[in-house]
Amino acid sequence: xxxxxxxxxxxxxFGIALLIFGPSKLAGLGKGLGxxxxxxxxxxxxxxxxxxxxxxxKDEQKKA
Numbered sequence: 190x191x192x193x194x195x196x197x198x199x200x201x202x203f204g205i206a207l208l209i210f211g212p213s214k215l216a217g218l219g220k221g222l223g224x225x226x227x228x229x230x231x232x233x234x235x236x237x238x239x240x241x242x243x244x245x246x247k248d249e250q251k252k253a
Contacts, residue, residue, distance in 0.1 A: 207215060
């Protein structure tokens with residue numbers, strides 16, 4: 190009975206999180222975490238992370 194990740198411990202942690210955040214908030218957190226992991230995996234497959242596009246202002250568009 191060593192370690193933190195035993196089934197009873199995980200159920201207790203999940204139950205406390207459910208009481209604190211509520212079911213709808215907990216589902217949203219899980220969805221966000223899943224999307225983050227999915228994006229991380231896809232960027233690792235590409236080899237480099239794609240830069241996030243920044244909106245250009247009208248002044249920057251005129252200079253280009």
